[in-house]
Amino acid sequence: MAASDHIHPEQMKLFMTGTELKGAITQSIDRAPMGTMDQMWDRKRKESKRSGVGHGHDTHASIKERGWVGPGPELFHTTIPGAIPEFTKHELGVSDAHHRIAAAADIEQRSKGKRNIWIPTTNRSQFTRGEGRKQPTIPSGEM
Numbered sequence: 001m002a003a004s005d006h007i008h009p010e011q012m013k014l015f016m017t018g019t020e021l022k023g024a025i026t027q028s029i030d031r032a033p034m035g036t037m038d039q040m041w042d043r044k045r046k047e048s049k050r051s052g053v054g055h056g057h058d059t060h061a062s063i064k065e066r067g068w069v070g071p072g073p074e075l076f077h078t079t080i081p082g083a084i085p086e087f088t089k090h091e092l093g094v095s096d097a098h099h100r101i102a103a104a105a106d107i108e109q110r111s112k113g114k115r116n117i118w119i120p121t122t123n124r125s126q127f128t129r130g131e132g133r134k135q136p137t138i139p140s141g142e143m
Helices: 018-024 037-049 059-066 098-110
Strands: 015-017 074-080 089-094 118-120 122-128
Touching (some): 015 018
Parallel strands (some): 074 122
Antiparallel strands (some): 015 118, 074 089
């Protein structure tokens, strides 16, 4: 039996590869309002390859040389309840480390599976949006 067979399906991962993390993230504060996640990741990858000055510069070269150094990103797990269970939506978001994730995923893809860059992740407790927002009801006879 493989080690992964012992992990509960709801278990949150402590380490993920750059490619795996990039593919799992479904929302980001850095995504342009009318843009897609793929467009955001492409922009972050390009910015990480710039040398000199600017946000995210030299990130690609640093990760290629040393791998992931320091703490990893904090992942935000969100459940948005649907009208029926089949329409419930699960999202995974990140608020920082976009350039490093994009660079790690690019390096892994260019190596064609020969190199994995393991990223430590911190998972924020799963919370649900939408619950507890019911309008207050006025008991009959209190108006």
